Amino acid sequence: MDYFLELFFGGLTRGSIYALIALGYTMVYGIIELINFAHGEIYMIGAFTAFIVASALSLCGMSGWSLLVLSGAVAMIYSAAYGFTLEKIAYKPLRKAPRLSPLISAIGMSIFLQNYVLLAQTSDFISFPSLIEEFSFMENVTVMRSTELVIFVTTAVVMVLLSLFIKFTRMGRAMRAVAQDRTMAMLLGINVNRVISVTFIIGSALAATGGVLISSHIGQINFYIGFIAGIKAFTAAVLGGIGSIPGAVLGGLILGWTESFATGYVSSDYEDVFSFGLLVFILIFRPAGILGKSSSEKV
């Protein structure tokens, strides 16, 4: 039972992170119908920025929760800035281009950003400082670690805030309008460019949050972490129904548990095979995802 619970909480943690990254995919897809292939790289840049800031600050003698909050905040700002710039360079000039063009440009951006970090920093795995401190009340709990609790709670809080933002603010309403019909929203006086930028900024900041939390949980990063995480988060987004925010959360959790239980009970060698297999399976049998609406294509 303890083993089961351990896997359950492990899966919950992974699932939360996938959900945080998947939100970026799903929001961007909902608004401009583009798979932002470079989203995983934004997450990776968030983790690297946090690593650099945290190391620099801890050399200056800072420690504890303030270190986590400060480096997390800087990482979020930088990831958001990267996401904003990415959209302006690689996607905005291609709004009217055929569907394949922005996708190829996104793949190019993803390769570019990976190699940018590889060349500017290092190709090795570097150890990430554990920014999340152990709670004293968690000492007797064996099935769950403190970091896992922090990750889960943070994710839940972020989800709630995001839902409130989308539901009740002016910008949230504009985002929903643009997602439904971009041309109509433009005619009603919504600044579509600004809405798209805000979407990229929010999605990227969420990815950075995920990056900082999971890196400090796992304890190491390299330039390539964004690629696998990106594909898995995309799987989560598709699983739940791309374009749907609760769907991304649900998909993330299902994916996290699938991986956790499959590696725990079947084999750890094939961890990624399970998630890719699940992705292929879902796309074949229910391409619209669990909570997604299927739509037909018109000429």
Place this chain on the structure above:
Amino acid sequence: MKAVTTNSKRPLPGLVLSEIAKSAVVAVWFMFLTFPIMVIRISPLDNIIEWRWMNLLSVGAGTFVLSFLWRYLLERKERGGGHNEALTWQKRVGLRIRSDRRIHVPGLIVLAVFAVIFPFVFSSYQTSIMITALMYVMLGLGLNIVVGLAGLLDLGYVAFFAVGAYFYALMNHHFGLGFWAALPFAGALAAVFGILLGFPVLRLRGDYLAIVTLGFGEIIRLILENWNEFSFGPSGIAGISRPGDFGIGLTLQGHTIYLYYIMIVLVLLTMVVVSRLRNSRIGRAWIALREDEVACQAMGIDKTKTKLTAFALGATWAGFVGCILAAKTTFINPASFTFMESAIILSIVVLGGMGSIIGVVVGAFILILLPEYLRAFSEYRMLAFGASMVLIMVFRPQGIISGIRQRYVVRPEIEPEKGGEEDAACA
């Protein structure tokens, strides 16, 4: 003409100032953006911060200049004037080269002579690099069927490459099967895998398809890496036989030259087959499917059959090249079949021009030979690949050499026949 008129408007002092201000803003923004990653580096051993301020300056200066270029090109593209002019200029030169026998016949002869004497003039190291480039030409042409003609973005193309390579390696290892016997089967097996992948993804639209094929490619690689009993895991398979020489007894250098000629023949074969395919009924169906799936079905084209043949025929070439790779290096392991490989092949197709055969050949030579000969820049290779994919998509989506659409011109005064056949065969 339009470009000239705007140029004469440019040197207004206010305009110049505002352009400089814009570029300055961009430069400051990128200096901010790249600050933590480009400037600070923490050495992991002794925890010392290394400040690299020079990087900041070069980023600032570089983006300042580039932002002028970026805005100028974007403006030109949006106006469309300069762009179209360049295209017609190019078309004129292209048409002239193709239509004028005095230019293209000597050109082809020089090229052919160069290709034939190449291994005797240059060292066997150079020949080996050329073989690699030719392998990528074939891979690019194969992927061009799937991506360029049928418009199906396949990010797991390397999986078929792996299938061919592992087929020959395993057959050679266990049963001692020779290269020439394995080659057709490697292609056929890759085609079967292409159909296997094609079936489930038939219903998927462009971007979903990309992700599923990527997942498929990764699954194949992970299986090869982890299934030790079958594929010998990450350590790979060594001691694979080189192509059989029918008892001549070639030296190592002789084998390289031999493989070079095999590649030349295979590349020519691929070019002929792909160009004939493109002008065939199925090729036109692919192009129609790329342009509009729903309309294409409405015209009575069998979507299932068309997509599956695209996957199968595209995969076949990767299977052949996989077999050749195994025979060339005599050693393979799963590390040769990562996503990056797929990305390189895709960038060859994108850079060269989707749908264009000559374009893909040129693209492969540029992307493979350039980093080999500019060793100093070889570590920036992938960086440049990524950047060029973005830039090509933004400024020149048709690639270096765009595919020429076949046109049927009725010329009543000569004979009522199609006039574009030669054009298409050359392009």
